[in-house]
Amino acid sequence: MQKRYSKMGFTVFAIVLVIFLSANIVQADYGYTTLKMGMRGSDVSTLQTKLKSLGYFNNNVTGYFGSITKNSVIRFQKANGLYADGIVGKNTYRALNNSSAAALSSRGTVERASGSNIVATAKSYMGVPYVWGGTSPSGFDCSGFVHYVYGKYGIWLPRTTESLYPTGTYVTKANLRAGDLVFFTTYAPGASHVGIYIGNGDFIHASSSKGVTISNLSNSYYAQRYFGAKRVM
Incomplete structure (x- = not known):
């Protein structure tokens, strides 16, 4: 009997926990x-x-x-x-x-968001060091870099790569244009790295080893890990 009540108590606790998490996880x-x-x-x-x-x-x-x-x-x-x-x-x-x-x-503080403007702004931060969780010119991580560059044009994007990937419209690799976001599977399953496509197969991103740099989609490392692309403008 005691075991039965213990089992019932655990079940009730589990149900309450699920309800609590459902109410608090958005x-x-x-x-x-x-x-x-x-x-x-x-x-x-x-x-x-x-x-x-x-x-x-x-x-x-x-x-x-x-x-x-x-x-x-x-x-x-x-x-x-x-x-x-x-x-x-x-x-x-x-x-x-x-x-x-x-x-x-x-207030005249930003230009109209366009692929060329986004790329020009992104390139102006070439060489900025990689900082995990970084969101400023003192140091960027990959999604922090994208978040910051687009933010300069009043475009508010989600902060993390995982939450950024569902945003925007899917674009095939053949139809990429400047300003599109390109995603890769690197340290974690799914979209775990992101960069900004700049044309001619190149993209600019905050690399953990090089900081803000330009790489090519045909690079063996990125070609094997390409996950998809999104257009957010």
Whole structure:
């Protein structure tokens, strides 16, 4: 009898655990990770930075989605005719992208996003060292580099390679054009490395061994590990 109750207790615990995880783990939404109160990380930092640039967030960037960040999101959502729940899902992401691009362009701080502009900006960081988790010109990792370059044009992309891959439109290797994102399977299954295609079979990326550098898709290492490409503009 005691074993039976123990087994029942474990089953109840397992069910409660599943419910708890389901309520607290947010799945990717159109390639973006839905952000809500209580979350932490680089995506939250990017959100706070974007809101700050638009005048909705006046505090320090902390990477923690607390009540101040939630209220800032709600103000942004109300101003843009969105459902004001303080949760950043696909519609809020899109509005942030559009608002960011419009706001930055109105101040004359960015040019129109195009393949040639993206490539020129990416090339300007040639030689910047590789830093795991790096998102600035003092050091980039592969997705941090892409995130930063596109961010210069008001285009907000997911921070990690894994969450970046579902974004955009699939492109065949034969139809690649400058500015497309190319993905590779390297240290982990699936998309685990990303670069920016620049034309003639070349792509620019933050290599763990060379920093920001240019490689060719026909290179034996990358040719064997090519995973796919996406167009995000």
